Amino acid sequence: MMKKILLVCLSFWFFSANAQETYTVNGVKDERPGLHAFINATVHLDYQTVIENASLVIQKGEVIGVGKDVSIPNGAIIHDLKGKHIYPSFIELSSNIGMPKAENGRSPGPQLGPKKEGAYNANDAIKSYFNAHEAFEYKDTDAEKMRKAGFGVVLTHNQDGLVRGTGSVIALHDGPENEIILKEAASNHFSFDKGSSTQDNPSSLMGAIALIKQTYLDAKWYANQTEMLDISLNAFNQNNRYPQFFDAGGDKLYVLRADRLGDEFGVQYIIKGNGDEYQRLGEIKSTNAQLILPVNYPEAYDVEDPFDAMNVSLEDMKHWEMAPYNLKMLSDKGINYSITSDGLKDASKLSSMISQSIEAGLAEEQALKALTFNPAQFVKMGDKLGSLSKGKYANFIITDGSPVKKETKIYENWVKGNPYKYQDYSLPELAGKYTLTVGNDEYQLEVKGDPGKEKFGIVVNDSTTYDVKSEISKQLITLSFKDEGKDEVGKIRLTGWLNDDGLSGNAKMPDGSWVQWTATLNDEVSIEDSKDEKMDEEKEMEKDELGPLVYPFVAHGNADKPKSETILIKNATVWTNEADGVLENTDVLLENGKIAKIGKGLTTSGAREIDGTGKHLTPGIIDEHSHIAISRGVNEGSEAVTAEVNIEDVVDSEDINIYRQLSGGVVASQLLHGSANPIGGRSAIIKLKWGYSPEEMKISWADKFIKFALGENVKQSNWGDRNTVRFPQTRMGVEQVFEDAFTRARAYEAEWKAYNSLSKRDKNNATPPRKDLELETLVEILNSERFISCHSYVQSEINMLMNVAERYGFRINTFTHILEGYKLADKMKEHGVGGSTFSDWWAYKFEVNDAIPYNAALMHGEGVVTAINSDDAEMGRRLNQEAGKTMKYGGVPVEEALKMVTLNPAKLLHLDDRMGSIKVGKDADVVLWSDEPLSIYAKAEKTIIEGAVFFDRDAQEVKLNAIQAERARLVAKMQGEKSNGKSTQKAKKKSQIIYHCETEIQNYTSLK
Structure with a gap:
C-alpha cells in the first residue's frame, strides 16, 4: 500500500513540476524534477536494438540517458528492474479519443443542400475545417484502456465525414491539455464514408469518390481567387501540408481505390486497410502506400451444425485461417505499415492477436516496428517518439518479456514520465x-x-x-x-x-x-x-496445412491468374460474324492474345491443342448493359445530373457473377450507372478477366460512355411519397434538365476557351475558371468524345431526347431497353442511334405495357444496329438463349441473331475493330460451345479472353471437388478450435445485392 501511495505522490509531484511553468500554484511550489533511474533492465532502445543490464534515466518527461555506463544523477529515484524489460510505448494512429460523438446520419426526408450554416462547403460530408485539438476533451477512462494495452500516444481525429480535418498527437497521461497535446495539427484525414451527414449526396461509393475529387479541384481553384470565402476550402488547402491519411474501410480493393484517387491529385496517402491485403499483395505493393493495419482477426465459426456450415462462404472461412498471415506476407513484400488496435472490442486483446501473427511467421521485430517506430515516422515525430534515446519523450513500458506476445505482463506504462502501474514487478513469479x-x-x-x-x-x-x-x-x-x-x-x-x-x-x-x-x-x-507440447505440435501441423491463396479470394478463384497461351482449336464449326459466315471443320490459331490464323489443317509447334470436332466456336458474348461487378451502389440518384461519378472508380473484381457469366460465354460487359436520374454516371467497359484487378479488367483503349435515363425512374414517380422534392417530377421537367445541362456545358466550354486563348501574360493576371467534373463530362458529349447509352421505354421521350441531341449538335449512341423502339425504328435509323433491348421482358411496370417480343426483329429489319442485353446478373449467364428468342419472335436469321450478342454490342460500344467477330488480328476473345451457340442445349465449354482460358468446363468438376475438399478441411479445423475451448462466432450468411437499373441505395456504407 505504501508503494502505491508513493507512486501516486510521485506522479503528482511530477505533474506539479511541469504544470507550474504556466499554471497558478495552489500552495507551496514543488520544484522536484521528476528524476528517475531504471537500472539492471533489458532496455529495447527501438524495435531492433537491445542492451542487456542497462539503465534508463528520465527527467521532466524526457530521456536524459540510456545505456550500460549511464551516470545516475544525485537525487534520482532508483527503480531496480532486474530480470525485467523496458520497451518504447506503442503509438496508435487510428483513434477518436476525446472527439465528439457523431450524430446518426439519417434524414427523415430528402435533403438536397447542407445543414451547416455559414461560409462552409456545399456538402456537409466535407469537414476539412475540423481541428481535433480544438474539440479535444481528455477522458482518462478511454486513455486507461489504451495504456493497459501498452499505448502511450495516439493520433486522434474526427472519424466522421469524407474529408475529416486535422488530427492531433495526444499523450495518454492525466494532465493539462497543453501538455497532453504533443502536436496540434499532425495529419489530414479522408474516408469513403460520409458519416453523419444527412444530405442526400453522395448516396453511393462512386458519389463519395467524385465528391472528394471535386473538392480537390475546387480547393485548387479557390487558392487562386479572392472574390469569395469558403472556410472548408481554405482549411482544405492549409491541411495539405500535413501527412495525408485515408481510412479506406471496405476491403483490399478500397486500398487500391484510395491510392488511385490520391495518384490523380499527386497525393500519397497513408492508408488504413482492412486486414485482407494479402489477397492482392502485388497490387497493394505497387501503390507504394504506407498502411495502417487492423489485427481484429475473426474467430472461427461454429460449424457443428452442417446447415450452419453451409451458410459460411468459402471466402470467410479462408480469411479466418489466413488473416493472421497478413502482416507477415506484407512484411515479406517490403510493404511498410503500422498496426492499429482499432476494430478490437478491447485494446487489451492486441498482444493476443499479434501473437497469432508471430505464430504465423511474423518476426517480433517487425511487430514492434509497426507499433513504435513506423507510426512515429508516419506523423513525422520520430525525433520524439518511437524509440528510447536521449531527448525523446519518456514513453515506455516495463514488462517481463516481449509485449507482442500474449503471455507477457505489462507491469507499468510511463507516459511522458508519468507512471501508470498495473502489477508490482518486485513480487516474485511463483506460478x-x-x-x-x-x-x-x-x-x-x-x-x-x-x-x-x-x-x-x-x-x-x-x-x-x-x-x-x-x-x-x-x-x-x-x-x-x-x-x-x-x-x-x-x-x-x-x-x-x-x-x-x-x-x-x-x-x-x-x-x-x-x-x-x-x-x-x-x-x-x-x-x-506434455499436453501443451502436443497442442503446439498440432498447431505446427495446422500451420503447414494452410489453404491456397486464390485470385480472386472467393470460391472458383484460381491459384494462378490465367495467362495468355498459344492455342490451336481444331476442326470446329467457326461462326465468324464476317463475310465468310459459318466455316465447317475449321482450325483457329490464337497467339499472343490475338486471332493469328483461320483455316483448315493448321499446325504450329508448342501450341495447346483443343479438339473442336462437333463443337462450335464463336466470338465471345458482349453485354452492352450490365450492373455486375460494382461496389456499393449502382445509382448516384441524389441529384438530377451526376455526370461527375464514374463506375470505373468502383469496379468489383471479386464479384462471383463475373465467373458465372464466363460460364455463359460472356467475355466483356459495359457496367452502367442506374436510371435514378436523367444524366447519370460514366460507365466502365471491362473484360471479364476473373482473378485480375479492377484496373487490369478495364478495356483501356475503349471509348468513353455515360448513362442517361428517361421515364418513371428519373422523375421519381415510383420512389414513394417521400421523394417529391428533387427536380424533375414530370416528363416535361426531364427535357428541361437536358436543356439546362447542355446550355451550362456550352457556357462552361466557352469560358475555358476564352481563358485558354489568353496570352501567357494575361493568364498570369487572370483567375482560371473553376474546373467542374460534371460539366467537363457534358462537354465531352458535346464534342463526341463521350457517348450516351440511354435507358428508355416510351416513344415520345425517345423522340424528345433525339431532338435535344440534334439541337446541340451530337447524337445519342444507344437507346438501351428501348421497348418501344419498334414504333420509331425509322427515326432511330435516321438519327444513327442503336438499340440494345430485352428479348421478351415486359409488363413489369406501366411504361413497358406496349412492349412486344418482336421489338428486336423490327428494329433490326429497319437497319438499326440491334443488341440483346441483360440488365440482370442471372440473364447475363444465358444471353445466347436470349438472342435465340429473336429467331422465334420475328424470324431473325441465326447468324444475325448471334451478332445481337457479339458483333452488334461491339459496334454499339465501338469495340468492333478488335472484338465481336473471328477475324485475323482481332483479340482472341472466343467461346467454344458444345452445340449450336443459340440452342438451349448449348453449353460454353471454354471461354477464352485474349488467349487465356478463364472458364473451362472440363476442369469444372475438379474445381468443384477442390472447393468441397477445402470447405471440409476448414470446417474440421474450426471444429478443432471449438473442441480446444476457443471461442467461436455464430455462422452467418453473406448476402449480395444484385443491382438493376432502379436499385437505389441510400445507406451505401453498409453494403459491399
Missing part, C-alpha cells in the same frame, strides 16, 4: 509445480496466477486438488492446509520465506510439533506440459 516436503511427508504443490494473486493447491491426483490458504508479504510466506489423507485433527501451518532455490521455513504440525519444510520447483515436464 508452477513444486515438490513440498514437510518433515518426512511429501506433497505435490501447485501454484497458479499472477504475482500477488496466487492460488495454492495440493494436488492428490488428476481429478483431486485441495486448497491451501496463503499469505505473502514481501519475502515472507505463510501457508496452511489439512492433510486429507490423514486422520489428524487440525491443519499443517507453514511459515517461511522466499529464496532463489524455492520456498522454505518451519511448519507446525497438528500435534503441536515443529518440523522444517521446503518447496522445490519441479524441473521435469508435467502431464499438463
Whole structure:
C-alpha cells in the first residue's frame, strides 16, 4: 500500500513540476524534477536494438540517458528492474479519443443542400475545417484502456465525414491539455464514408469518390481567387501540408481505390486497410502506400451444425485461417505499415492477436516496428517518439518479456514520465509445480496466477486438488492446509520465506510439533506440459496445412491468374460474324492474345491443342448493359445530373457473377450507372478477366460512355411519397434538365476557351475558371468524345431526347431497353442511334405495357444496329438463349441473331475493330460451345479472353471437388478450435445485392 501511495505522490509531484511553468500554484511550489533511474533492465532502445543490464534515466518527461555506463544523477529515484524489460510505448494512429460523438446520419426526408450554416462547403460530408485539438476533451477512462494495452500516444481525429480535418498527437497521461497535446495539427484525414451527414449526396461509393475529387479541384481553384470565402476550402488547402491519411474501410480493393484517387491529385496517402491485403499483395505493393493495419482477426465459426456450415462462404472461412498471415506476407513484400488496435472490442486483446501473427511467421521485430517506430515516422515525430534515446519523450513500458506476445505482463506504462502501474514487478513469479516436503511427508504443490494473486493447491491426483490458504508479504510466506489423507485433527501451518532455490521455513504440525519444510520447483515436464507440447505440435501441423491463396479470394478463384497461351482449336464449326459466315471443320490459331490464323489443317509447334470436332466456336458474348461487378451502389440518384461519378472508380473484381457469366460465354460487359436520374454516371467497359484487378479488367483503349435515363425512374414517380422534392417530377421537367445541362456545358466550354486563348501574360493576371467534373463530362458529349447509352421505354421521350441531341449538335449512341423502339425504328435509323433491348421482358411496370417480343426483329429489319442485353446478373449467364428468342419472335436469321450478342454490342460500344467477330488480328476473345451457340442445349465449354482460358468446363468438376475438399478441411479445423475451448462466432450468411437499373441505395456504407 505504501508503494502505491508513493507512486501516486510521485506522479503528482511530477505533474506539479511541469504544470507550474504556466499554471497558478495552489500552495507551496514543488520544484522536484521528476528524476528517475531504471537500472539492471533489458532496455529495447527501438524495435531492433537491445542492451542487456542497462539503465534508463528520465527527467521532466524526457530521456536524459540510456545505456550500460549511464551516470545516475544525485537525487534520482532508483527503480531496480532486474530480470525485467523496458520497451518504447506503442503509438496508435487510428483513434477518436476525446472527439465528439457523431450524430446518426439519417434524414427523415430528402435533403438536397447542407445543414451547416455559414461560409462552409456545399456538402456537409466535407469537414476539412475540423481541428481535433480544438474539440479535444481528455477522458482518462478511454486513455486507461489504451495504456493497459501498452499505448502511450495516439493520433486522434474526427472519424466522421469524407474529408475529416486535422488530427492531433495526444499523450495518454492525466494532465493539462497543453501538455497532453504533443502536436496540434499532425495529419489530414479522408474516408469513403460520409458519416453523419444527412444530405442526400453522395448516396453511393462512386458519389463519395467524385465528391472528394471535386473538392480537390475546387480547393485548387479557390487558392487562386479572392472574390469569395469558403472556410472548408481554405482549411482544405492549409491541411495539405500535413501527412495525408485515408481510412479506406471496405476491403483490399478500397486500398487500391484510395491510392488511385490520391495518384490523380499527386497525393500519397497513408492508408488504413482492412486486414485482407494479402489477397492482392502485388497490387497493394505497387501503390507504394504506407498502411495502417487492423489485427481484429475473426474467430472461427461454429460449424457443428452442417446447415450452419453451409451458410459460411468459402471466402470467410479462408480469411479466418489466413488473416493472421497478413502482416507477415506484407512484411515479406517490403510493404511498410503500422498496426492499429482499432476494430478490437478491447485494446487489451492486441498482444493476443499479434501473437497469432508471430505464430504465423511474423518476426517480433517487425511487430514492434509497426507499433513504435513506423507510426512515429508516419506523423513525422520520430525525433520524439518511437524509440528510447536521449531527448525523446519518456514513453515506455516495463514488462517481463516481449509485449507482442500474449503471455507477457505489462507491469507499468510511463507516459511522458508519468507512471501508470498495473502489477508490482518486485513480487516474485511463483506460478508452477513444486515438490513440498514437510518433515518426512511429501506433497505435490501447485501454484497458479499472477504475482500477488496466487492460488495454492495440493494436488492428490488428476481429478483431486485441495486448497491451501496463503499469505505473502514481501519475502515472507505463510501457508496452511489439512492433510486429507490423514486422520489428524487440525491443519499443517507453514511459515517461511522466499529464496532463489524455492520456498522454505518451519511448519507446525497438528500435534503441536515443529518440523522444517521446503518447496522445490519441479524441473521435469508435467502431464499438463506434455499436453501443451502436443497442442503446439498440432498447431505446427495446422500451420503447414494452410489453404491456397486464390485470385480472386472467393470460391472458383484460381491459384494462378490465367495467362495468355498459344492455342490451336481444331476442326470446329467457326461462326465468324464476317463475310465468310459459318466455316465447317475449321482450325483457329490464337497467339499472343490475338486471332493469328483461320483455316483448315493448321499446325504450329508448342501450341495447346483443343479438339473442336462437333463443337462450335464463336466470338465471345458482349453485354452492352450490365450492373455486375460494382461496389456499393449502382445509382448516384441524389441529384438530377451526376455526370461527375464514374463506375470505373468502383469496379468489383471479386464479384462471383463475373465467373458465372464466363460460364455463359460472356467475355466483356459495359457496367452502367442506374436510371435514378436523367444524366447519370460514366460507365466502365471491362473484360471479364476473373482473378485480375479492377484496373487490369478495364478495356483501356475503349471509348468513353455515360448513362442517361428517361421515364418513371428519373422523375421519381415510383420512389414513394417521400421523394417529391428533387427536380424533375414530370416528363416535361426531364427535357428541361437536358436543356439546362447542355446550355451550362456550352457556357462552361466557352469560358475555358476564352481563358485558354489568353496570352501567357494575361493568364498570369487572370483567375482560371473553376474546373467542374460534371460539366467537363457534358462537354465531352458535346464534342463526341463521350457517348450516351440511354435507358428508355416510351416513344415520345425517345423522340424528345433525339431532338435535344440534334439541337446541340451530337447524337445519342444507344437507346438501351428501348421497348418501344419498334414504333420509331425509322427515326432511330435516321438519327444513327442503336438499340440494345430485352428479348421478351415486359409488363413489369406501366411504361413497358406496349412492349412486344418482336421489338428486336423490327428494329433490326429497319437497319438499326440491334443488341440483346441483360440488365440482370442471372440473364447475363444465358444471353445466347436470349438472342435465340429473336429467331422465334420475328424470324431473325441465326447468324444475325448471334451478332445481337457479339458483333452488334461491339459496334454499339465501338469495340468492333478488335472484338465481336473471328477475324485475323482481332483479340482472341472466343467461346467454344458444345452445340449450336443459340440452342438451349448449348453449353460454353471454354471461354477464352485474349488467349487465356478463364472458364473451362472440363476442369469444372475438379474445381468443384477442390472447393468441397477445402470447405471440409476448414470446417474440421474450426471444429478443432471449438473442441480446444476457443471461442467461436455464430455462422452467418453473406448476402449480395444484385443491382438493376432502379436499385437505389441510400445507406451505401453498409453494403459491399
